[in-house]
Amino acid sequence: VDVLMAISKQTKNINELVLEEKAKDKIIEYVPHGINTKHFFPIKEDHKDYDKLLNFKSKVLNEKDYDFVLFYNSRNIGRKHTSDSILAYRQFCDLVGKEKAKKCAFILHTQAADQHGTDLKAVREALCDPSYVNVFFSTDKLETAQMNLLYNIADATILLSSNEGWGLALTESLITSTPIIANVTGGMQDQMRFTDEKGKWIKFS
Numbered sequence: 001v002d003v004l005m006a007i008s009k010q011t012k013n014i015n016e017l018v019l020e021e022k023a024k025d026k027i028i029e030y031v032p033h034g035i036n037t038k039h040f041f042p043i044k045e046d047h048k049d050y051d052k053l054l055n056f057k058s059k060v061l062n063e064k065d066y067d068f069v070l071f072y073n074s075r076n077i078g079r080k081h082t083s084d085s086i087l088a089y090r091q092f093c094d095l096v097g098k099e100k101a102k103k104c105a106f107i108l109h110t111q112a113a114d115q116h117g118t119d120l121k122a123v124r125e126a127l128c129d130p131s132y133v134n135v136f137f138s139t140d141k142l143e144t145a146q147m148n149l150l151y152n153i154a155d156a157t158i159l160l161s162s163n164e165g166w167g168l169a170l171t172e173s174l175i176t177s178t179p180i181i182a183n184v185t186g187g188m189q190d191q192m193r194f195t196d197e198k199g200k201w202i203k204f205s
Helices: 009-025 050-060 082-096 120-127 144-153 168-175 186-191
Strands: 003-006 027-030 068-073 104-109 135-138 156-159 180-182
Touching: 003 009, 009 027, 009 186, 050 144, 068 082, 068 144, 068 168, 082 104, 082 120, 082 156, 104 144, 120 135, 144 168, 156 168, 168 180, 168 186, 180 186
Parallel strands: 003 027, 068 104, 068 156, 104 135, 156 180
Antiparallel strands: none
16 A cells, blocks of 8 residues: 555544654545535525525424524444433533423434444433423435535534544534534544644644
């Protein structure tokens, strides 16, 4: 192998550390994910698709109006810690109080149950009081345009993986102008605007 293309800055750094002197004879480049901005983009009130967004939002949220919507878009597998996201949301609801929590919602676009993850409906039942903790599952396969609408519905996207090569849902969220909540690990940290003392995007050493 003469070329190593790393999906994250951390991977590039690990490649160089492991190879040591042999790294000088290799091409080691950082090649992050890209997003097609024709597929994922922000939809504001003056956008031609704004009415479509409102109709989709009404359908997804059962025609109820919420002040805050949290979004999760990833697989239901162990390292994604999806149950922790539900627990974090429940704690958020307790923090803001029951009345404000009733005006909030958490949408998880994932498998509700998976042999590599857990039974998320059972987690919801165990952790969440449905009288004020609103947790919804989106389990149908959606087209790209519908996924863009989901990101635009959300006020924040959460991903609490213990290890993550990149975390593409975070990039899709950012490109729609929806903020992210994530762990500082793997490629996720490349998307968090960590800078060095000169204000440049950080390079790991």
